[in-house]
Amino acid sequence: MQTHENKLIAEIEALKDEFTETTNKLIKDVRRQDKIMARSDKRQQKEYDELMALKIEIEETQKEVVFTMGAIGEARSKETGNHVKRVAEYTYLFAKYYGLPKKECEMLKQASPMHDIGKIAIPDAILNKPGRFNQEERTIMETHAQLGYDMLKYSNRPLLKMAAIVAYEHHEKYNGTGYPNKIAGEKIHIYGRVTAIADVFDALGSTRVYKPAWDDKKIFNLFQEERNKHFDSKLVDIFFEHLDEFLHIRDTMKDIKD
Amino acid sequence: MENLKLEATKYTPGITLTTEGIISLVGKSYPENTFEFYAPMIKWVEEYFENNPAQTTIVNMEIIYFNSSSSKLFFDFFDLLEENSGEHNIEINWIYDEENESAEEAGEDFIEDFENLNIKLVVK
Numbered sequence: 359m360q361t362h363e364n365k366l367i368a369e370i371e372a373l374k375d376e377f378t379e380t381t382n383k384l385i386k387d388v389r390r391q392d393k394i395m396a397r398s399d400k401r402q403q404k405e406y407d408e409l410m411a412l413k414i415e416i417e418e419t420q421k422e423v424v425f426t427m428g429a430i431g432e433a434r435s436k437e438t439g440n441h442v443k444r445v446a447e448y449t450y451l452f453a454k455y456y457g458l459p460k461k462e463c464e465m466l467k468q469a470s471p472m473h474d475i476g477k478i479a480i481p482d483a484i485l486n487k488p489g490r491f492n493q494e495e496r497t498i499m500e501t502h503a504q505l506g507y508d509m510l511k512y513s514n515r516p517l518l519k520m521a522a523i524v525a526y527e528h529h530e531k532y533n534g535t536g537y538p539n540k541i542a543g544e545k546i547h548i549y550g551r552v553t554a555i556a557d558v559f560d561a562l563g564s565t566r567v568y569k570p571a572w573d574d575k576k577i578f579n580l581f582q583e584e585r586n587k588h589f590d591s592k593l594v595d596i597f598f599e600h601l602d603e604f605l606h607i608r609d610t611m612k613d614i615k616d
Numbered sequence: 617m618e619n620l621k622l623e624a625t626k627y628t629p630g631i632t633l634t635t636e637g638i639i640s641l642v643g644k645s646y647p648e649n650t651f652e653f654y655a656p657m658i659k660w661v662e663e664y665f666e667n668n669p670a671q672t673t674i675v676n677m678e679i680i681y682f683n684s685s686s687s688k689l690f691f692d693f694f695d696l697l698e699e700n701s702g703e704h705n706i707e708i709n710w711i712y713d714e715e716n717e718s719a720e721e722a723g724e725d726f727i728e729d730f731e732n733l734n735i736k737l738v739v740k
Contacts, residue, residue: 390688390691390729391688393725394684394687394688394691395684397684397687397718397721397722397725398683398684398687401718
């Protein structure tokens with residue numbers, strides 16, 4: 359009996375040792391896992407922060423490129439003052455009420471100032487000619503849409519791709535009589551349709567080397583007449599529905615000379 | 617016993633294991649199936665220590681980037697080295713770039729955990 363008992367105790371003692379050894383190993387392992395997780399969490403945090411910083415950097419760089427190119431175009435064709443800035447604001451409103459997602463509206467606001475970038479390749483004598491163009495000059499002037507597109511089309515950056523569309527299609531008309539491709543209706547990208555109406559609204563209301571500013575009545579009449587001719591009627595409707603907001607932009611961003 | 621060499625890929629390091637006692641891992645380590653990927657290496661190292669290893673085994677690890685399961689695997693790998701460190705002479709160089717804080721910290725963790733291993737931090 360005595361021997362038997364001793365044997366059992368010895369076995370339990372052996373089990374206890376083995377158990378302690380295994381437990382120690384498990385504790386060590388859990389500690390390691392915890393350490394690995396803590397290190398990993400710290401690193402993930404750092405990596406995510408860096409990623410976000412890079413994303414912002416990329417977006418800011420694109421904005422800056424687009425803004426700078428717009429500024430170059432503007433400097434070249436003296437006439438415009440706050441024109442591109444107002445067009446940017448108008449396009450945002452049109453896009454917003456048309457129902458584009460907010461992010462896309464923001465992007466279009468940044469891309470639309472590039473609509474005339476092709477004009478940097480138009481000779482000065484034509485670009486800044488006071489008075490009307492003859493046929494030949496008009497033809498050259500109209501190449502600015504294609505030229506702008508050609509400058510931007512190779513980019514894969516979202517904002518520059520958008521700017522390429524805007525440059526290409528902002529002189530297309532809803533009934534297919536615009537340029538350069540005479541495309542019609544919804545074949546004209548919404549970015550093109552929006553920029554077209556925003557650009558014309560601002561141009562008509564501004565004094566230019568070749569024309570005085572139109573009064574509002576005349577502009578509004580033209581807009582109604584051009585429903586589904588020059589402009590997408592949905593955009594004309596948006597314009598009149600939110601007229602106060604468009605006029606507010608015009609009033610707060612006047613050209614100094616006006 | 618033959619040498620084992622695995623070319624580096626986008627997600628895995630280049631691995632060189634020679635019977636002359638060189639174990640070298642160079643590159644990044646963030647595969648999806650970390651333990652499967654390293655299984656042949658672990659197997660080789662186990663066999664190497666069983667079969668008459670070189671007088672001194674030199675382990676050079678230069679891991680630029682690694683995921684957490686790779687960390688775990690390196691701990692397991694060092695366990696294996698530690699088990700064999702009593703009978704064999706093993707020198708480990710944990711090599712990292714000065715700016716690579718994660719790699720430096722990992723190296724410090726290994727030194728802390730493996731008192732019986734000769735691990736050197738080598739700044740490039």
